Amino acid sequence: MASDDPRPLTLRDVSEASGVSEMTVSRVLRNRGDVSHATRERVLEAAKTLGYVPNKIAGALASQRVNLVAVIIPSLRNMVFPEVMAGISGVLENTDLQPVVGVTDYMPEKEERVLYEMLSWRPSGVIVAGLEHTEASIAMLKASGIPVVEIMDTDGKPIDCAVGISHRRAGREMARAILKQGYQRIGFLGTKMPLDHRARKRFEGFTEALAKEGVEIVTQEFYSGGSALAKGREMTRTMLEREPELDFLYYSNDMIAAGGLMELLDQGIDIPGQIGIAGFNGVELLDGLPRRVATMDACRSEIGTKAAQVIAARVENPEAEIERIMELTPRISYGDTLKRR
Amino acid sequence: MASDDPRPLTLRDVSEASGVSEMTVSRVLRNRGDVSHATRERVLEAAKTLGYVPNKIAGALASQRVNLVAVIIPSLRNMVFPEVMAGISGVLENTDLQPVVGVTDYMPEKEERVLYEMLSWRPSGVIVAGLEHTEASIAMLKASGIPVVEIMDTDGKPIDCAVGISHRRAGREMARAILKQGYQRIGFLGTKMPLDHRARKRFEGFTEALAKEGVEIVTQEFYSGGSALAKGREMTRTMLEREPELDFLYYSNDMIAAGGLMELLDQGIDIPGQIGIAGFNGVELLDGLPRRVATMDACRSEIGTKAAQVIAARVENPEAEIERIMELTPRISYGDTLKRR
DNA sequence: CTGAAAGCGCTAACAG
DNA sequence: CTGTTAGCGCTTTCAG
Numbered sequence: 047m048a049s050d051d052p053r054p055l056t057l058r059d060v061s062e063a064s065g066v067s068e069m070t071v072s073r074v075l076r077n078r079g080d081v082s083h084a085t086r087e088r089v090l091e092a093a094k095t096l097g098y099v100p101n102k103i104a105g106a107l108a109s110q111r112v113n114l115v116a117v118i119i120p121s122l123r124n125m126v127f128p129e130v131m132a133g134i135s136g137v138l139e140n141t142d143l144q145p146v147v148g149v150t151d152y153m154p155e156k157e158e159r160v161l162y163e164m165l166s167w168r169p170s171g172v173i174v175a176g177l178e179h180t181e182a183s184i185a186m187l188k189a190s191g192i193p194v195v196e197i198m199d200t201d202g203k204p205i206d207c208a209v210g211i212s213h214r215r216a217g218r219e220m221a222r223a224i225l226k227q228g229y230q231r232i233g234f235l236g237t238k239m240p241l242d243h244r245a246r247k248r249f250e251g252f253t254e255a256l257a258k259e260g261v262e263i264v265t266q267e268f269y270s271g272g273s274a275l276a277k278g279r280e281m282t283r284t285m286l287e288r289e290p291e292l293d294f295l296y297y298s299n300d301m302i303a304a305g306g307l308m309e310l311l312d313q314g315i316d317i318p319g320q321i322g323i324a325g326f327n328g329v330e331l332l333d334g335l336p337r338r339v340a341t342m343d344a345c346r347s348e349i350g351t352k353a354a355q356v357i358a359a360r361v362e363n364p365e366a367e368i369e370r371i372m373e374l375t376p377r378i379s380y381g382d383t384l385k386r387r
Numbered sequence: 388m389a390s391d392d393p394r395p396l397t398l399r400d401v402s403e404a405s406g407v408s409e410m411t412v413s414r415v416l417r418n419r420g421d422v423s424h425a426t427r428e429r430v431l432e433a434a435k436t437l438g439y440v441p442n443k444i445a446g447a448l449a450s451q452r453v454n455l456v457a458v459i460i461p462s463l464r465n466m467v468f469p470e471v472m473a474g475i476s477g478v479l480e481n482t483d484l485q486p487v488v489g490v491t492d493y494m495p496e497k498e499e500r501v502l503y504e505m506l507s508w509r510p511s512g513v514i515v516a517g518l519e520h521t522e523a524s525i526a527m528l529k530a531s532g533i534p535v536v537e538i539m540d541t542d543g544k545p546i547d548c549a550v551g552i553s554h555r556r557a558g559r560e561m562a563r564a565i566l567k568q569g570y571q572r573i574g575f576l577g578t579k580m581p582l583d584h585r586a587r588k589r590f591e592g593f594t595e596a597l598a599k600e601g602v603e604i605v606t607q608e609f610y611s612g613g614s615a616l617a618k619g620r621e622m623t624r625t626m627l628e629r630e631p632e633l634d635f636l637y638y639s640n641d642m643i644a645a646g647g648l649m650e651l652l653d654q655g656i657d658i659p660g661q662i663g664i665a666g667f668n669g670v671e672l673l674d675g676l677p678r679r680v681a682t683m684d685a686c687r688s689e690i691g692t693k694a695a696q697v698i699a700a701r702v703e704n705p706e707a708e709i710e711r712i713m714e715l716t717p718r719i720s721y722g723d724t725l726k727r728r
Numbered sequence: 729c730t731g732a733a734a735g736c737g738c739t740a741a742c743a744g
Numbered sequence: 745c746t747g748t749t750a751g752c753g754c755t756t757t758c759a760g
Binding site for chain 1: 473
Binding site: 056057058068069072073100101102103104105107108109 | 736737738739740
């Protein structure tokens, strides 16, 4: 323990120290209602010297208001989510709302637990990644009566409202861009994550758009765990050994694409002439690589920003109109690894 | 709103629905005290069909117990911190404690605000990065009467206790290793972050150990913002143009070291013969690079684990002995970029 | 095994 | 401008 005083300070202590009623002390500390300058100073002085920190638990219970926004995401290790968080924080910093993060590790049951835990603090709103949840999670969210924004994905039916991109469309567009440049023998490299619905949807959109042009993926490879860069490299090597005729590699994220780039360069393969590659996310990291890998921006920061704005607006005015689906449009960045005529 | 019922459910609703007193319902829901099987079933049934989520705010106020651990870190964008978080979560998942993250952006005043905000929820413990805090922050932590673990750094005086590594020592050891391999004309590349005390301490330890052998850094370069990989590359190019005679580059983190590696390889420089390089942190990302960059493990995960264990133990038993400074010992990984005789 | 009463520390709603 | 009175929804404590 940093101190041995067993009892934390209360409003009453400040009240006694300053000779002002608890109620007035409370007013001063919250900047609510009119308080004379003199009293205010006395209270502030007393609070400061005592080192009083208000008890939000009691405050929240009494006022029935909690300035917390629950943010539920699959992981913090994937840079995508910290970037979304940054967008959210940026907006909430200008309000009196505060984000609280929960991590699900892509597990629906864990999401359910985290959600239950979070909702039991009666937050003012929830931002949750994805549109796929357990029935119980959906029931809880619906019953909570607070604004819920599902983020990152718009391919599905939101509980309340959604901000994101269509991953199916993203996959389709990348497929079209690749075909348009004349690539024909395409391999896919991704994560072994049945529960990463967004990756799955991109894959589905991708194969679907290829199929429409009569093209099929030649081969595919999936990984899980480990350094994404190393895995991207390994999978690329394996895949090329098996299918030397490939002329394009589509990676489900930029990190493995970067690993693939390393491998191809090592092998002295001409990019994008002999083989083209593309990833997904538009991560900043790519900037320093020997080639600018083609990718598609996932609009991470905008999604965070928009989601937080929606929550803030709804908290401000619960009657506000709601737009069910806010779809952002990612753009392809061709870089140097997807040839352009 | 996901629902239009204005009033969230209370224990009383479950009590009425099940015909059992609120007190007994509370017992069932918390698994406390003996309740007959029959009553328990009735209560659980009622709670489930109603979709009741307990109100922790009220519970915490009444019981004077909050199962939250405040974790205060400078940033989520630097992979180091998510990894520490993972260590913390891993331990806390087996307790009834829950981490709540606050981000300071390396700003002492923001740390103070975040801390105030967090402490006002009366958490059971605090884990905070670094040993440098504002006076007010220190006062708050001391007055809180809860366990405080300062992490990542042990070069200084902890408020309560600390778990980390000595960055000064880390810098010194790397300097010795470099000198020992015969490198003499050394450049330093780092972040322009006066407030990143750990980076500063590493730098100080580094130059100090060089000085002891009569060696001085030939040149240095600092960056801020942008893609670390790209910056590492740029700084390296700039530095080599200015000082072509350099034979070693010490980078303050692995990302910029990786960027540097890219640049050196591009220029066809022999690594580690003509120029050796080293970074810091031991990030997983390095695994996929064309060369294994020399680095030093920052013990990120262990720090998180240990810190959480300390908190859990102290919450369990507030009288427990405390070890003021728990210093972990990072090891140099030579990789392929720091020659070994 | 179950229930009734009394708060936890704060704020809403009134009175002055 | 300041104070008083009732709770917020739960748990603690003590009686059955």
